[in-house]
Amino acid sequence: MRQSRRTVALAGAVAAVVVGMSGCSSDDGNGGGGAPEAAGAEQTAADFLTAWADGDTEAAAALTDDPEAAAAALTEFAEGAGVSELSATPGPATGADGAATEVPFEVTARVTYEDDASDWLYDSALTVVRQAADGDGDEGSDGDEAEDGGESVRIRWSPEILHPRLTEGRTLEVGPGAGPPPVTALDRNGDALDPDEHPTLKPLLEQLAAAHGEQAGGSPGAELRLTGGTADTDAEGNDDDNSEDGEGGDAEDGDEVLLQLAEPTRGEVPTTIDPELQRIAEKTLEDSDRSALVAIQPSTGAILAVVNNPGDDENIALEGRLAPGSTWKIITAGMLIDAGLADPAAPHPCPKKFEFEDWPFQNLDEFEIKGGTFTQSFAASCNTAFISAAPELEDDQLTRYAERVFGIGLEWDTGVEAMTGYLAEESKAQMAAQLIGQASVRANPLVMASVSATVKDGTFRQPFLVPPSFDDRELVTADGPSDGTAAQLRALMATTAAAGTAAEAMAGVEGDVGAKTGSAEVFEQKKPNAWFTAYRDDLAVAAVVRESGHGGKFAGPLVAEVLRSAGGAGDD
Structure with a gap:
């Protein structure tokens, strides 16, 4: 496979010059400085x-x-x-x-x-x-x-x-075609993924060519091109040099293809996309503007569906950097349980308000739970139940736990570009705000689907879109929660799905289920970003709907519909 351009010197060229002698005299008759005869x-x-x-x-x-x-x-x-x-x-x-x-x-x-x-x-x-x-x-x-x-x-x-067309500042260059070899992406069944059938996948399919074109068995072809400068066009905007051999084509970055020596050939890149689940997810989100969703198989980490609506917008599903709001409380709950600061069955304070480092925190509509347990606080998404633990925590405790147990911020090699979660080391009120998924905490549906998948399976399995066996890359690892903590987190999410803030959205979703809602406040946004993450059997799904409202109302129905409609999607 060609790796770079090279030059080829003119060697042994043979002229075949035929001089036409039928021209007209053009002597201006002044004996000097005029046109030659x-x-x-x-x-x-x-x-x-x-x-x-x-x-x-x-x-x-x-x-x-x-x-x-x-x-x-x-x-x-x-x-x-x-x-x-x-x-x-x-x-x-x-x-x-x-x-x-x-x-x-x-x-x-x-x-x-x-x-x-x-x-x-x-x-x-x-x-x-x-x-x-x-x-x-x-x-x-x-x-x-x-x-x-x-x-x-x-x-x-x-x-x-x-x-x-070789104007000043332009040069000729022969070599492989511009860009990586074209590829055909295959779904998990080995069938071609048609970008026209799955338009929301187009940006990802383009990334696959850039990331895996060399391993895919294709070729970029070969071409002669003009580089630099700007191609001239005629008065009608057409190329002004369209000769019979088809030269004069346009290329990216202002370059211009003059001659195609060899057409590109397509390679094949396998993916883990489940075509049926992808169709379900696309249909589910088609009427929900500014939404994104990711579905993961907990037992493997395989990414089964990715949807962004609109599809030509930024890739929020995999690359978004948004505060995840209360969905992050899954991670915080695990940390508090491991640190002995929370017990699902034990009483846990949930006051209307809690002040930490001169910063007041409160619950939605200032609700409170008197004499309730941590399970009740989690299911009701009580902010103060989590903020009240802040005085007992070290500044970087949540950062270290999220990375060590859930793989947050590690370099996941999914096969395409991805943002894997982020939270800076904070102190005082900002550290407390991180406990409820605000301040510097950043995530996307991929990250939050992975959190649910980790809880469901009890093991962190790095998500991937391209099977690692395709290019022999190694996936990152994290400890995952202990067996006891994983079981308690599943119980917390199950209660939330059955009788908490996620209950209305999850109604009718049968099987081994768990869920968590989130509503993330964003500066200068009139409405919060709605979040929802959940699992059903061997399928974990997370979604965000930007600037919409409460997670249970706007993101929850999307996730629940995918879980409800998926049936056996994702099963091997």
Whole structure:
């Protein structure tokens, strides 16, 4: 597979120059400074084209009015374009403008890159002018000395002579096609994922080509392209050089493909997407604007569905950086249980308000639970039940726990770009706010689906979209919760799904289920971001609906519908 571009020098080029002698006289009759006669112009043009085709850069450059610039451009053309053979056939000289005579010509070249080669045909032209001879006398082709002495016939140098689109600042380059080899993404059943059928996956499928094109068995093809500058277009906005061989195509970053030596070939990249579950998730979110959802298989970590609505917006599902609100309390609860600061069955305070480091915290609508247990506080999403533990915690305790147990912030190699959660080390009120998923805490549906999957399975399994066996990459590991803590977290989430803030959304979702709601306040947003994460048997799902409201009302029905409709989706 090609890894980089290389240059191919002009070697053994054979000229096939046919001089057209039918041009009209263009002598202005003033004996100097005017346009050369047609015959002289054609001869000078023929000599230049012959030297160029023969690879005699010095001789060709000497026939121009700027030999140094011409020599550099001719050398760069031969090497950059990968031209191995070239012939140039001039046409008859055309009418002069009083000072110059134009000679059109046709180029036929053979362009080679590694094992690929193609013929390159295009038209160009050069301009022949008179110029004063230097003091040493001009040396050039036969007949390039003006008969009246003191002047010589020269080609007015311009890089466009070599190709009409080779304007100043642009260079020719032969090599593999721009970008990675194209790929076809396969679902978990080995069938092609059609981006038209799953439009929300288009950004991910493009990432797969960039990330795995080299391993996928495809090829970027080979092409000759102009780089740098801006391609010219005609008055109607069309390419101004569309010759019969199909050159003149557009390419990314302002580059322009002049010749396709070999078409790209597609490789195949396997994914873990479950096509049926993906369709369910897409349909579920189609009427919910500014939403994103991820589904994961807890027993493996395989990502089964990814949806962003709108699909052409940023990839919130995998790359979003949003405060997760109270869904984060799953992680905080695990930390408090492990630290002996909470026991699901024991009484736990849930006052209306709790002040920490001069910062007041309160529950939604200032509710309170008198004499309740930690399970009740968790199910009701009592903020103060968590904030009240802040005085007993170290500043970095939650950060360390989230990374060690749930893999938050580790470098998950999912196969595509992903943000794996973040929380900075905070102190005082900001540290307390982190306990309820605010302050510097950042997550996305991928992260929160992974949290639910870790609780359900009892083991942290790094999520992945491309199976690690495809490219032999290693997945990161984390400790996961202890068996006892995992069991208690499952019980907390089950109670929330049955009788807590998630109960209304989860009604009718049968099986081994658990859930947690979240509503994250965002500065200068009128409404909070709605969050919901849940599991059913071997399927964990999380969703966010930005600037909508309460998680149980706006994100919960989306997650529940996917869980309810999935049936056996995700099962091996």
